[in-house]
Structure formats: C-alpha cells, structure tokens
Amino acid sequence: MSVWDVFNGKTRFLEDNMNVDKFVYTLGHGYEKFFNGLKEGKIIASKCSECGVTYLPPRIYCEECLSEITEFVEIKQNGVVLGYTIQNVDKDGRHLKEKVIWALIGFNGVRGGIFHKLVGVEPEEIYVGMPVKPVFREERKGSINDIQYFTKTV
Amino acid sequence: MARMNINFKNRVAVIGAGLTLFRRRMYETSRELAWEAAKQALDSAGLTLNDIDAVVFGSAPDAFDGIHMQGEHMTDAAGGYMKPYTRVYVGGGTGVFTAIAGWWHVASGLFDRVLVVAEEKMSPVRPHPQFVFHHIFDPVMDKPLGVNLIWIFALEMARYMYKYNIKKEDIALVSVKNKRNALDHPAAQVAAEITVDDVLNSETLVWPVQRLDISPVSDGAAAIVLCNEEYAKQYTDTPVWIEGVGWSLDTTYWTNRDLAFPKYLYYAGKMAYKMAGIDNPRKEIDVAEVYDPFDYKELHHMEGLQLARKGEAPILTREGVTQRDGDLPINPSGGLLGVGNPIAAAGLMKVAEIFWQLRKEAGKRQVAKDPVTGLAQAWGDLMQIGTVVIMRV
Numbered sequence: 020m021s022v023w024d025v026f027n028g029k030t031r032f033l034e035d036n037m038n039v040d041k042f043v044y045t046l047g048h049g050y051e052k053f054f055n056g057l058k059e060g061k062i063i064a065s066k067c068s069e070c071g072v073t074y075l076p077p078r079i080y081c082e083e084c085l086s087e088i089t090e091f092v093e094i095k096q097n098g099v100v101l102g103y104t105i106q107n108v109d110k111d112g113r114h115l116k117e118k119v120i121w122a123l124i125g126f127n128g129v130r131g132g133i134f135h136k137l138v139g140v141e142p143e144e145i146y147v148g149m150p151v152k153p154v155f156r157e158e159r160k161g162s163i164n165d166i167q168y169f170t171k172t173v
Numbered sequence: 174m175a176r177m178n179i180n181f182k183n184r185v186a187v188i189g190a191g192l193t194l195f196r197r198r199m200y201e202t203s204r205e206l207a208w209e210a211a212k213q214a215l216d217s218a219g220l221t222l223n224d225i226d227a228v229v230f231g232s233a234p235d236a237f238d239g240i241h242m243q244g245e246h247m248t249d250a251a252g253g254y255m256k257p258y259t260r261v262y263v264g265g266g267t268g269v270f271t272a273i274a275g276w277w278h279v280a281s282g283l284f285d286r287v288l289v290v291a292e293e294k295m296s297p298v299r300p301h302p303q304f305v306f307h308h309i310f311d312p313v314m315d316k317p318l319g320v321n322l323i324w325i326f327a328l329e330m331a332r333y334m335y336k337y338n339i340k341k342e343d344i345a346l347v348s349v350k351n352k353r354n355a356l357d358h359p360a361a362q363v364a365a366e367i368t369v370d371d372v373l374n375s376e377t378l379v380w381p382v383q384r385l386d387i388s389p390v391s392d393g394a395a396a397i398v399l400c401n402e403e404y405a406k407q408y409t410d411t412p413v414w415i416e417g418v419g420w421s422l423d424t425t426y427w428t429n430r431d432l433a434f435p436k437y438l439y440y441a442g443k444m445a446y447k448m449a450g451i452d453n454p455r456k457e458i459d460v461a462e463v464y465d466p467f468d469y470k471e472l473h474h475m476e477g478l479q480l481a482r483k484g485e486a487p488i489l490t491r492e493g494v495t496q497r498d499g500d501l502p503i504n505p506s507g508g509l510l511g512v513g514n515p516i517a518a519a520g521l522m523k524v525a526e527i528f529w530q531l532r533k534e535a536g537k538r539q540v541a542k543d544p545v546t547g548l549a550q551a552w553g554d555l556m557q558i559g560t561v562v563i564m565r566v
Contacts (some may be wrong), residue, residue: 033313038304042239042297047202080208082249083214085222 049078052091057165060155064129066090075131097172098124100149101132105142118142124151124169138168179448182282185275186405186412187564189218190525195513196360198296203238203258204250206394207292211252211517214396219408223397226284228253230260230269233516233553236305238294251290251396260334264309265466265553266420267291268395268520269560272549273418275399276562283402292394293515302390303331309555320436323387325427327379327554330469332432337484340470342383346371346387346490347468348510354497355507357537358524364511372468377446388466388508395522413531416546417449417563423555425555436456436476438552438559445561446479451546454479458501458563459544462523464552465508474550475503477559498541505530507540520551524562531566536547 032106065077191213293538355364
C-alpha cells in the first residue's frame with residue numbers, strides 16, 4: 020500500500036512530534052574561553068604542554084595524548100583560506116539574491132580553524148591560501164557571530 | 174556445568190577505572206565529562222593513550238543531550254582519535270554492555286588493550302528527560318494514551334508486590350540502604366540518611382511508585398581499561414578478570430512480559446554463569462552491583478540473577494544480608510538510588526565498583542567479607558535487556 024493511499028482514505032495514520040521544548044547546551048570549560056575571547060575581540064586557542072599541539076577551538080584535553088590542557092593562548096588573527104564554497108540556494112531550495120561565500124579559515128601553527136562567512140571578495144578572486152582576517156562586530160556578546168565575517172587582508 | 178559456551182581467544186582483565194562526579198546539571202560538556210573519566214582510568218592503570226589499540230564508547234538516547242550521532246561527537250574526548258572506535262547503545266543496559274563490547278574486542282584477539290568509556294548528559298533536554306522517554310513506546314498503540322515511562326515500573330512493582338505478597342516497607346529498605354551506602358561515595362549525587370517512613374511519606378507519582386523509590390536524573394561519565402592476559406601481567410599485580418558476560422532480550426511488547434520476574438535477566442545471568450563456571454550464584458557471588466533505578470528493581474534483579482529465590486529478595490534485605498557487612502552485599506557503591514543515574518555511566522560505574530571491591534580499593538565502601546567473585550548488571554533497551562559481567566580476582 021502506498022502512502023498516497025492515505026489520502027484516498029484507504030488507511031489511517033497518526034501524527035505526533037517529540038515534545039521537547041528545547042535543549043540547553045553548556046559551553047564547558049574549553050569553549051567558554053573561546054567565546055569570552057571573541058567578546059574581547061581575541062581568538063583564543065589551547066595548547067598541550069605535552070605534545071605542543073595548539074587547538075582551535077580550544078579544548079581542555081589533548082586528542083593526541085589525553086593530557087589535561089591548562090594553557091590558553093591568543094593566536095594571531097591573520098588566517099588563510101583552506102577551502103571555500105559558494106552558496107546559491109538556501110536550505111529551503113530558494114535562490115539567494117546575493118551569493119554567500121563560506122570559507123574554512125586556518126591559522127599558522129594551529130590544529131583546527133574557524134568556519135565562517137567571507138565578505139568583500141568576489142568569487143573569481145578567491146583562492147586557497149588567500150590571506151584573510153576577521154571583522155568583529157562593535158557590540159559583542161560571546162558568540163560565533165561576534166565575528167561578523169572574514170575579509171581579505173589588504 | 175560446562176565452563177564455556179562461547180569460544181574466545183584471550184582472557185580479559187580490567188586494570189584501571191575512572192569516574193566523574195554524578196550531578197543533576199554539570200557545566201562540563203559531554204566531551205569534557207567523558208575525557209575526565211577516560212583520563213582517570215588510563216592514569217589509574219599507568220597507561221597512556223599510545224598504549225590503547227581501540228576505544229569502545231557507550232551512551233543512551235541522543236535526545237537527552239541534544240546532539241545527534243552523539244557517540245561520534247565524543248571520539249576525541251574518549252581517546253578515539255585515529256583509532257578503531259565503536260559506539261554501543263542498548264538503552265539503560267548500555268553501561269554494562271559497553272564493558273561487554275570492550276571484552277569481546279580483547280577476547281577475540283582483535284585488540285590487546287582497549288579503553289571503555291560511558292557518558293551521559295541528561296540535563297540539556299527541557300523540560301525533562303521524561304518527554305524523550307515518552308517516544309520509546311509504540312507510536313500508534315501506546316503513545317496516544319499519553320503513556321509515561323513510570324507506568325511500566327508502577328505496573329511491574331505492583332505485580333511483584335501482589336504475586337509474592339511483598340510490603341512496600343520492605344521495598345523501601347532498598348532505597349534507605351543504597352542512599353546510606355552512597356554517603357561514602359565521593360561521586361554521589363543523592364546520598365542521604367533516610368528512613369523507611371521518609372520513603373513511604375514521599376509523594377506518590379504513579380502508584381505504587383513514590384518519589385524516594387526512584388533514582389535521579391544525572392550527568393556523569395565512567396571509564397575502564399581492559400587488556401589481554403599477557404599485558405595484564407606486565408602492567409599490574411592485581412588484575413581483575415572478566416570471567417563471564419551475558420545478555421538477553423525479552424519481548425518488545427511490554428504487555429507480553431512476566432512483570433513479576435525479569436526473564437531477560439534470568440537468561441543473561443545463565444549465559445554469564447555458564448561462562449564463569451558458576452553453578453550456585455547465591456553461594457559463589459560474593460558481591461553484586463545490580464541495576465537499581467528503582468528500589469524494587471534491585472530485588473527484582475537479585476531474583477532474576479538467582480541471587481535470591483522468587484519473592485525472597487525482600488526477606489534477605491530485611492535480614493541485613495545485602496548490607497555491606499552482610500553475607501551478600503548488594504550495591505555497596507550506593508547504586509543508582511544513591512550515587513545517581515547518568516544512564517550509560519551509571520552502568521559502567523557498577524563495573525568500576527566491582528573492580529574496586531575485588532581489588533579492595535573501595536575505601537570506606539569496602540565490603541566486610543573477602544570478595545573473590547563479583548557481578549555487575551544493568552537493564553535497558555525498551556525495558557527488556559539484561560546485561561551482566563562477572564569478575565574475579
């Protein structure tokens with residue numbers, strides 16, 4: 020029996036939903052340092068004293084050796100485009116009037132990076148390895164959107 | 174009795190264990206909790222992550238902490254970065270099943286040293302995890318009734334009381350014992366000195382289930398380290414061997430189960446006892462951590478595990494047999510009723526407790542007798558799986 024038979028009255032169905040109001044996600048000790056940093060216009064990473072790996076966003080443990088990480092460091096904000104994509108349609112399939120460029124931004128000597136919007140760059144001129152920097156909002160509240168976007172370093 | 178019903182290559186030892194605090198709402202993320210337990214377990218075994226060949230992780234429904242594919246979200250924190258990593262999930266039975274899955278990783282000869290981590294963060298979902306539990310029921314047969322998870326327990330408890338003529342006072346003794354035992358547990362969330370009257374006077378939720386019959390909602394993590402015999406001898410003078418594992422599922426139709434006797438556990442226990450060469454569980458098990466999300470479930474599970482005859486567990490409890498200084502200490506940790514119930518972590522906490530008891534490292538919780546053989550058990554899926562691990566020194 021096809022599901023379309025439902026609409027011909029041949030069978031019955033029930034509807035329900037997961038009656039969960041919301042989820043409350045704590046930042047935890049690692050991400051808290053990162054978001055507090057953004058509020059101050061800084062990018063904060065964490066560094067494992069055993070392996071020397073610097074993690075962005077910061078974690079309180081090292082994935083290489085599971086040591087506790089207590090050292091948090093501000094990193095230089097000059098990044099590079101590691102990869103990018105150009106969004107033509109939104110998640111409902113509607114065409115966007117203005118294309119949005121999304122990029123994975125890497126930083127020297129850092130494991131990880133930041134995925135964010137790239138603005139002030141024409142699609143034709145982007146390349147992997149392109150130097151970029153973050154543009155912070157005037158009013159910041161400790162969110163990933165405290166960075167308005169990344170743009171090319173002049 | 175034939176000693177083995179499963180073919181395996183290696184004997185498996187537990188050589189370390191770790192545990193976070195159990196609390197109603199933790200600020201630490203799921204990952205941070207899992208890492209803390211994993212790191213503690215490695216440290217206690219004297220190993221580093223380099224020594225670990227594979228990782229097994231367990232947690233219950235993703236809908237609690239609101240991260241879909243939660244097991245995969247946890248890989249780095251559980252030590253699984255660039256390693257063979259497996260998530261297991263059998264509802265409330267997960268904690269002990271995680272240890273069983275870790276066991277077969279090593280017993281099969283596929284891996285030598287395995288880190289086993291279980292974690293649960295139930296606090297993110299609002300208004301309450303009960304709203305998630307509602308969706309384990311049959312969507313067209315049960316859910317339209319507005320069924321609540323506690324209904325199952327209330328039916329079981331009432332049926333158990335009716336069949337064996339058990340008084341609520343005797344069931345309440347379990348809650349009193351476990352909450353008192355938990356006073357000696359550094360991770361405990363709801364340890365307390367309470368009386369039978371406190372339980373009987375607490376709010377009735379779904380008769381006969383009252384507020385103090387139930388374990389709390391919790392966040393927390395636990396971990397153990399497993400290895401084969403060759404490595405166990407290298408690493409420690411006091412390995413604790415996993416001698417038997419068992420699991421079994423009853424029917425999914427809750428209308429079709431024997432509510433007075435947990436058959437799922439009877440068969441899981443039989444499997445584990447056969448492997449461990451145990452003929453008389455009541456005599457040969459020295460200490461047990463049985464699954465106690467509700468006080469009557471400790472009694473139910475003792476009987477399912479043949480640690481008591483049918484209807485006899487309340488009598489043993491009343492006579493003090495199940496106290497820490499009794500002949501058959503049950504839940505010396507304080508169990509879920511006292512330490513707390515971060516689902517998967519609570520089950521693995523029970524395995525860790527037996528590890529500490531058999532190594533005589535349980536401190537103030539150490540049972541009076543000299544324990545050689547211990548058992549940890551959990552219960553879950555759609556209230557139909559029993560998971561059992563038998564350990565020996």
